[in-house]
Amino acid sequence: MITRNAAAEAPPVVLRIGEVAKLTGLTTRTLRYWEEQGLISPSSYRGRGERLYSATDMARVTRIRDLQELLGFSLAEVRVVLETEDIDVLDRVRSEYRAGNVPAARRRRLLDEAIEANDKLVARLDVALARIGAFRDERAATSSRLRESRSAMDDDANA
Numbered sequence: 085m086i087t088r089n090a091a092a093e094a095p096p097v098v099l100r101i102g103e104v105a106k107l108t109g110l111t112t113r114t115l116r117y118w119e120e121q122g123l124i125s126p127s128s129y130r131g132r133g134e135r136l137y138s139a140t141d142m143a144r145v146t147r148i149r150d151l152q153e154l155l156g157f158s159l160a161e162v163r164v165v166l167e168t169e170d171i172d173v174l175d176r177v178r179s180e181y182r183a184g185n186v187p188a189a190r191r192r193r194l195l196d197e198a199i200e201a202n203d204k205l206v207a208r209l210d211v212a213l214a215r216i217g218a219f220r221d222e223r224a225a226t227s228s229r230l231r232e233s234r235s236a237m238d239d240d241a242n243a
Contacts, residue, residue, distance in 0.1 A: 085202060089094055097138065097139045098127075098128075098136045098137070098144075099136070099137045099138075099141075099142060100134060100135065100136065100137075100154075101116075101134075101135045101137070102143075103137075104137045104142060104145060107142070108142075108149055109149070110143055110145070110149060115145065118145075118148060118159075118170075119123070119135075119162075119207075121159060122163075123144075123148055123162065123163060123166065124141065124144055124145055124148065124160065125141075126141060127140070127141050140175060140178075140179065143175075143178075144166070144175075146222070147166070148166070151165055155209075155212065155213075155216070165208075168205070168208070170201040170202070170204045170205045170208075171201075171205070173197055173200075174198055174201050174202060175200035176232070177194045177195075177197050177198045177201070178198075178234050180194055181194045181195075181198075194224060
C-alpha cells in the first residue's frame with residue numbers, strides 16, 4: 085500500500101515534447117511555436133535542448149488547445165485568458181493542494197480560493213460565450229437576408 089508521503093515523494097511526471105504532442109493531438113511544431121510566442125515553456129531541458137514537460141505544463145497545453153478548439157480563441161485571446169490572475173490562482177492552488185501534508189484547515193482555504201477563482205473565470209467565459217452567441221446570431225440573420233435576396237432574384241428572373 086502506498087502511503088500519502090510515498091505518493092508525495094514519487095518523482096514528478098516528465099514528458100518529452102513528442103509525448104505531449106501525441107497525448108494532446110498537437111504537433112511538435114505547434115508546441116515549439118507556442119513556446120516561441122511565450123504561451124508555454126517546458127519545466128526543464130535535458131542534454132542538447134530536449135524539452136521536458138511536467139503535469140502542470142501538460143495542463144497548460146491542454147488549456148490552450150481547448151481555448152482554441154472549443155471556444156475558437158486566437159492565440160492573442162488565449163494569451164489574455166492565460167495572463168489572468170484566476171488561472172494563476174487555480175494553478176497555484178492545485179499545486180499546493182496536491183503537494184501532500186497540507187493541513188485540513190489550509191486545504192479548506194485553498195478550496196475556497198479555487199472556488200472563487202474558478203467562479204470568476206466561469207463568469208468571464210459566460211461573457212465570451214454571450215459575445216460568440218451574439219456574433220453567431222448576427223451571421224445567421226445575415227445568411228437569411230442573403231438567401232431571401234437570392235430567392236427574390238430567382239423569382240424576378242423566372243417572371
